[in-house]
Amino acid sequence: MKILIIEDEQKSALYLKNSLSESGYQVSVSHDGIDGLFMAQSGEFDLLILDVMLPGIDGWKIIERLREHSTIPVLFLTARDGVEDRVKGLELGGDDYLVKPFAYTELLARVRSLLRRPPLRPQDxxxxxxxxxxxxxxxxxxxxxxxxxxxxxxxxxxxxxxxxxxxxxxxxxxxxxxxxxxxxxxxxxxxxxxxxxxxxxxxxxxxxxxxxxxxxxxxxxxxx
The missing domain is CATH 1.10.10.10 (Winged helix-like DNA-binding domain superfamily/Winged helix DNA-binding domain)
Structure with missing residues (x-):
């Protein structure tokens, strides 16, 4: 399974990459919103872990653009902990929302849950x-x-x-x-x-x- 992390804080991104790699995932990282959106739109990834405050364009704009054509699961990982922020992230198309600081065991559980979720087969x-x-x-x-x-x-x-x-x-x-x-x-x-x-x-x-x-x-x- 391939995971893309869009996170501008380099220490946090490196920690996530190393930890998820040790858990058996192929992990790529972008530190910039514009570059991250381009990578996410490639269709190569099974999951996106997305920060909100990013250079270039923020996480809100990324998911808005992404949801025009993609159903890739998106896990917001951000320090923005207000109820309105969580609601906004989920309403824009986020599949889960985890607030920093976080426990890696919880992050891993949420990642596994999103990756094993079956695709929906809705009525027309x-x-x-x-x-x-x-x-x-x-x-x-x-x-x-x-x-x-x-x-x-x-x-x-x-x-x-x-x-x-x-x-x-x-x-x-x-x-x-x-x-x-x-x-x-x-x-x-x-x-x-x-x-x-x-x-x-x-x-x-x-x-x-x-x-x-x-x-x-x-x-x-x-x-x-």
Whole structure:
């Protein structure tokens, strides 16, 4: 398995490269955002470990550009530890988010989890009420109106609609959308649901995304 690390702090990058190499991975390193993006777009790598603050272009821009054409798993590894930063990284298309300083054993566990995750085989299209999802083209419409979603918003909506009528707990959502264990002190799921509601339900008479108090969330057609 080939891993690309985009990290401008050279000591940290060298530590990661040596440690992951000892764990059996082929590791390449870039210290610059522009060069790192070019390498990541080559299609040669199975996993990207990405810092946020980088010279050239930052990690946010890298994943935005990358997600236009690539589904390579991305693990953010950064000192930016705010909830909004974690939410942003995951919504832009990150698969996991680990804050520095970190334990290498935890990093390795997350790397292994991302690399063994099977590829998704989604349905071609999904619908609930007047909401329609073209899964292959990653397009969402409601009442004929196009809705622009981030990668994580799309994945969240797709999960809810696939299980329409069913209540999904926060831990189920976190596990399937972000491939992470749910921490009761983390409101990543609630923030993502709130943002998704603004795009999917605001301005429409019937609300599709429902909160089931004490249990989680569900999508259901026009229920009171």
């Amino acid at each position: 299209s999904l619908s609930v009420g007047d909401l329609h999802i073209d899964v292959l083209k990653r397009r969402v419409q409601r009442a004929g109106q196009r809705i622009e979603l981030t990668n994580k918003e799309f994945a969240l909506l797709q999960l809810l609609v696939q299980h329409q009528g069913q209540v999904l707990s926060r831990s189920q959502i976190a596990s399937q959308v972000w491939d992470m264990n749910f921490d009761s002190d983390t409101n990543v799921v609630d923030v993502a649901i709130r943002r998704l509601r603004v795009k999917v339900d605001d301005g429409f008479e019937h609300k599709l995304i429902q909160t089931v108090r004490g249990m989680g969330y569900r999508v259901e057609e026009y229920s009171a």
